Amino acid sequence: MRPFLAAALFATLTAAAEPPALAPLAFEQIAPAGTKMPRFKVDAAWPQMPGDLLLGQVSGVAVGPDDSVWAVHRPHSLTGTDTGLAETPPSAVCCKPAPPVVHFASDGHYLGGWGGAASAPKVDDVTQWPSSLHGIFVDKAGTVWFGGNGKDDHVVLNYSADGTYLRGFGKRGETKGNDATDRLGNPSDVNHSDGMVLVSDGYVNRRVIGFDAKTNAYKGRWGAYAKPPIAPTRAGAFDQSHAVDPSKVANPKSDIFADIVHCVVPTKDGHVYVCDRNNNRAQLFKRRKDGSLSFVRDLVIAGETGGTHTVTDIAFSPDPDQTYLYVADMMNGRIWILRRKTHEILGAVGRIGRQAGQFTWLHSIDTDSQGNIYTTEVNTGRRIQKLVFTGVE
Numbered sequence: 393m394r395p396f397l398a399a400a401l402f403a404t405l406t407a408a409a410e411p412p413a414l415a416p417l418a419f420e421q422i423a424p425a426g427t428k429m430p431r432f433k434v435d436a437a438w439p440q441m442p443g444d445l446l447l448g449q450v451s452g453v454a455v456g457p458d459d460s461v462w463a464v465h466r467p468h469s470l471t472g473t474d475t476g477l478a479e480t481p482p483s484a485v486c487c488k489p490a491p492p493v494v495h496f497a498s499d500g501h502y503l504g505g506w507g508g509a510a511s512a513p514k515v516d517d518v519t520q521w522p523s524s525l526h527g528i529f530v531d532k533a534g535t536v537w538f539g540g541n542g543k544d545d546h547v548v549l550n551y552s553a554d555g556t557y558l559r560g561f562g563k564r565g566e567t568k569g570n571d572a573t574d575r576l577g578n579p580s581d582v583n584h585s586d587g588m589v590l591v592s593d594g595y596v597n598r599r600v601i602g603f604d605a606k607t608n609a610y611k612g613r614w615g616a617y618a619k620p621p622i623a624p625t626r627a628g629a630f631d632q633s634h635a636v637d638p639s640k641v642a643n644p645k646s647d648i649f650a651d652i653v654h655c656v657v658p659t660k661d662g663h664v665y666v667c668d669r670n671n672n673r674a675q676l677f678k679r680r681k682d683g684s685l686s687f688v689r690d691l692v693i694a695g696e697t698g699g700t701h702t703v704t705d706i707a708f709s710p711d712p713d714q715t716y717l718y719v720a721d722m723m724n725g726r727i728w729i730l731r732r733k734t735h736e737i738l739g740a741v742g743r744i745g746r747q748a749g750q751f752t753w754l755h756s757i758d759t760d761s762q763g764n765i766y767t768t769e770v771n772t773g774r775r776i777q778k779l780v781f782t783g784v785e
Contacts, residue, residue, distance in 0.1 A: 413437050414780055418726075418743040418750070429729050429738040430709060430716055431782045432765065434749035438778040439500035446470060446487035447494070450768035450776050452528035452538060452581075455760045456553075460503065461496045463768060463776050464525040464538050492525055493536065493555070498760060500778065506555030513557060520547050520564050526595075527581035527655070527756065539579035540564075541595040546576045548591055550584075561591065561603060570597050570621040573610040577625060581655045581667075581705075588683050592656040592666060598623035598649040600656055600666055602683055611683050616649045616668065618677060618687040623648035642672040642701055644692040657706045659732075660714055663688065665706045672702045674719065691719075691735055699723045705756045708732065710763055718757060718765060725751040727765065727779075741779070748777065 414433040423429065439461075441447070448469035454462045467489035472478020475487055491505030512521035522540020529537045535558060539548045547562040562576035569577070577596030582589065588611065589603040599621030602611040615621030642650070650670030657665045664677045664685060673692045677685040693702045702721040708714035717732040725744035730737050742751050752773035758766050763781030 415748050417741045419741050421739045423738040428784050430784050432779040433782055435778040435780050436748035439496045442502050444487050445490040447490055449770040449774050451526050451770055452756045453758050453766045453768045454528045454530045455758045456530040457532055459498045459760045461766055462530050463494050464528045466524055518564050529582050531584040537582045541578040548579050548582050567596050569625050570599050583656055583658055585658055590656045592653045594653045596626045598653055614685045618685045626651055644671050644673045644695045646671050655705045667703045669703050670701045672697055674703050693719050697723050707757045707759045710761050720754050720757045722754050
């Protein structure tokens with residue numbers, strides 16, 4: 393073994409054996425002094441990736457019922473310069489892309505991964521595996537859901553925990569607009585709970601669509617304010633370069649969703665939050681007994697923000713009342729902390745940057761049963777982090 397490779401391997405093994413290194417986070421208190429709210433530190437040693445694997449853009453994170461952590465990333469976002477695989481033999485000692493779906497224990501050790509075109513069925517001789525994974529959800533049964541927002545990626549797929557295909561919605565290569573009941577348009581997020589599969593549909597279409605969880609039958613579709621989704625669909629697939637269009641100005645009062653409907657996140661008490669990212673807002677809906685949605689209110693986050701805008705994902709504190717609401721803000725590189733009942737903004741953690749507890753293109757968040765927050769970053773961020781809950785004070 394080459395000396396420098398042996399030294400690198402020793403450093404990796406040594407780091408994995410050390411206890412968590414908890415570092416402080418940038419914090420801004422917005423509520424009056426003395427207001428109690430959740431506090432966090434970052435575990436700078438989480439996760440422990442295998443010595444030969446590398447993550448690309450990490451586009452989704454979800455905590456399973458056993459508190460293990462699942463993530464999806466984009467192997468295609470890694471270049472030969474990243475891995476050394478552009479040359480034969482490889483010009484670097486490390487690394488190869490990790491499987492598209494990766495799984496970690498709560499302490500950060502790697503449990504395995506799977507996915508790729510060979511794991512998905514073909515329809516009309518076209519693999520249904522997305523070229524660019526987006527969003528992930530793990531349901532109470534431990535099955536894994538995700539969508540795709542790359543070229544022709546108009547599908548949501550459902551797999552068992554061991555990587556066996558179970559079912560899918562939509563069809564790669566076909567999108568038929570906001571009125572379609574059996575086709576999707578670059579879906580961004582998915583949730584399976586209370587007998588419904590809800591999809592934020594998302595990068596080409598501008599709507600939420602629902603399906604019966606048992607029969608897969610269409611149940612309904614909704615645009616902003618729970619009105620019919622009349623917003624214009626995007627012409628062609630989303631530009632995976634993620635170039636920022638400075639001409640796009642957020643309109644938090646818009647009567648239609650902007651062109652990235654980015655998340656769909658139900659609560660325990662029968663509500664649903666939808667991320668209208670490019671309008672710098674979430675919309676809150678009430679889910680009726682028949683599964684349909686009725687509008688409740690707008691939730692504007694840093695409404696004047698431009699660039700990549702703000703509301704990318706939403707998560708909750710794990711107590712029965714889900715007392716606290718966490719909102720991921722991509723452009724400002726922070727997580728806003730709100731009191732869910734009133735939507736009062738209490739404070740924010742994080743800042744733009746590349747060190748532990750800082751964020752570059754903050755994309756997805758989720759919480760575990762202990763109140764810890766997991767975050768992911770895309771574009772040049774390309775990582776997953778754990779923010780350790782240290783108490784309410």
